[in-house]
């Protein structure tokens with residue numbers, strides 16, 4: 802038989818997950834994004850995305866950081882993607898659909 806604390810934790814996790822918009826804030830993490838030619842390390846730190854690719858070095862955003870913003874959506878604070886779209890510049894074709 803499962804201890805009652807385990808059951809309480811499961812119930813809590815279900816409720817917290819449903820309320821994730823209010824309860825969960827990503828602070829920092831690294832992910833590997835598999836590009837067409839090689840993989841890139843994308844990092845997130847308190848709202849700032851970085852990537853180890855050349856595109857990021859020139860623009861402070863790139864297809865890899867934008868990919869992560871799309872995948873995670875509102876789970877993370879929008880950064881350069883939101884800026885690019887609101888200024889009407891450098892909007893990828895997929896964003897206009």
Ligand SMILES: [Zn+2]
Nearest residue numbers: 852854863865
């Ligand atoms: Zn990149």
